[in-house]
Amino acid sequence: MELLSLTVNSNSLAVLQALEDGLKKADADPSVKAVMICGENGKFSAGADIRGFSSPKRHGGALGPIVSLIESSEKPVVAAIEGVALGGGLEVALGCHYRIAHVKAWMGLPEVTLGLLPGAEGTQRLPRLIGVPTALDMITTGKHIPATEALKLGLVDEIVEENTIEAAIRLANKVIGQPLGPRRLSLKPVPKVPNMEAFLREAAVKVKQQARGCLAPELCLQAVRAATETPFAEGVRRERELFRVLLSSGQAQALQYAFFAERAVHRWATPAGASWSSAAPQPVCKAAVIGLGTMGRGIVTSLVKASIPVVALEQDLEYLNKGRKAVMLLLEREAMKMEGGAQSLDFHNPARLQFTVDFDLLHDVDLVIEAVFENMALKKEIFHKLSKICKPGALLCTNTSALNIDEIASATSRPQQVIGTHFFSPAHVMRLLEIIYGRHTSPTAIATAMQLAKTLKKVGVVVGNCFGFVGNRMMFPYVQQAVFLLEEGSRPEAVDQVLEDFGFKIGPFRMSDLAGLDVGWRSRQGQGLTGPSLPAGTPARQRQGQRYSPLPDLLCEHGRFGQKTAKGWYQYEKAGGRTATPDPWLHSFLSRYRDTHGIKARFIDQEEILERCLFSLINEGFAILAEGIASGPEHLDVIYINGYGWPRHRGGPMFYASTVGLPRVLDKLQKYSEAHPDVPGLRPSAFLKKLVAVGNPPIKEWMSYLSQQSSKL
């Protein structure tokens, strides 16, 4: 028997050549009766080398003909799938006459997540094998499915718990001499769906809606449609045509950049020299969460889902019972989505999840996450208590979204173990975990928080300590511009529309209504920007000589906190309602406000809305990089994609800036800054100016132009 080996991402071209040579040799050798294709090191294949798509010497085009060559072999070819069979790897398996998989293997066609489509005939073979609806779902979402599901779908012929290679050889021996025609997917008709046209039309609407401007899902659908309408060879031609369109699109580059950026942030470093390569994490066998508000509930749920035993603590029984009920509800819902249901999470077991008001029960936990509301005095009181109660090595985390980590740490006797773990709401869903080190935070503490992120299936991004850290600090100027645009003549729905058309899941005003306007109001009161502590005689639209808009404060004074009060920047059907409708009251309120302050409303076009909001956010990003708060632009991009609804197909704000071109970003900021000299957020950052002055280098070279990262440490 001839045995062919396909290696994960070693050298795609060499693998392709080896496959072709092996198949030709096997075909020509009469002693070879069957062929088995497997991977090395327990992995079938993770597909083509993604870096190859942006390389001038790309060779992906060679894969389709090889898949055809496999299928046309006169000897049975069996795929032995272990580990993963993804993208081009699965397409190779689809060319085989039989597929056998290990029970722990995963399969998928994730090309869409890279801005591409399965271009090695996968869009034509998969629908023929498992039917159009399921194939379309796999191809347009790129989801990875486990072997057990693949078996149910008919994607594989068999799954095994023992040695997959041996099982594949057994299968190959068994099928020698059997006709191969029925096993060749290219010869199979696409299984019928009662009303294929109506199904595809509806699917197209759904895919377009979910894609929010991303091209690949729509083109994936068009390729699958071709499978239903044309013979195999014609479908393959169409698939190639569509693949070429995607390959040359900026979106594919952005999505592939995002893929590698998410992996690059694992390799964290701080300006003080701590890094992932030398710091080892501590084990976290038991955790505690303090505060069972919205964030605390999500964090508890996240920990339970990751099988980390949790002690959940509240200040009194009333809050505890309310929190317990809410957590249980979240966990019930999560369990329903899982195979094995509630039993798999085991959250009724007090050894897995315990609710208490007794701080002393935190004495043996390895990690505490404080998630009480944003009040420095309260947080310091809690951390002071924790440093007395918790065991010596315990990591003390705060879920603050903006407050000073060093000040919180100063309340403890062990500041080296204090770290910020900024979760995003809902915490059991959102993938981002912003990890903030303070002046004294130890490398071990950072490594442990990063390991926690991985255990919780989140993307951890390590950043330095400053007000708002990275995500919120960049968000402030963006939201500020959005509000200034209202003062100058725009409306919430116009601003939201522009940013949602750009690809944001939700515009700034809908977001503010969802999060609650009172959150920011409390924070501004705390900072003395509004409320009773504001010195008498402070101009309504100025703070410390800079432009300030009291609009959000005024809305709060009218009891308009957003969705929770049925009124905010929009109106809602009821308190807690989700459907935002433009509110005539708000429109006349804005007119009165402009009259009061002598502002002449003007028409603001989409370009200005987009540029002022996005470029001010990006400008802050350059300042953050220059200060050493983040170690590279990909950190900022990963934060925005995973925590702030930034459209992934635009690669993150800093990548977007690189595609717009830094000279253009600078020109526009200069123009807007001249028009609004009292808005520091529009004043171009020195680092942006420097990058333009040195000739707009590619994003991967930006950091080399910072002569010395000035650390905030």
Ligand SMILES: CC(C)(COP(=O)(O)OP(=O)(O)OC[C@H]1O[C@@H](n2cnc3c(N)ncnc32)[C@H](O)[C@@H]1OP(=O)(O)O)[C@@H](O)C(=O)NCCC(=O)NCCSC(=O)/C=C/CCCCCCCCCCCCC(=O)O
């Ligand atoms: C699930 C994983 C495989 C593993 O996950 P995990 O264990 O968590 O590890 P990671 O940290 O993710 O990865 C470890 C390192 O490996 C790197 N990696 C992983 N996969 C790839 C890959 N496919 N390519 C390159 N590098 C990869 C990863 O970056 C890590 O390294 P580092 O830390 O960054 O240094 C998980 O990794 C995963 O999901 N991987 C991606 C899988 C995937 O998306 N596969 C699909 C790839 S695309 C593909 O296969 C397409 C094939 C068809 C091509 C056919 C084209 C035909 C076109 C014909 C017509 C057009 C002609 C045009 C001609 C012309 O113009 O040129």
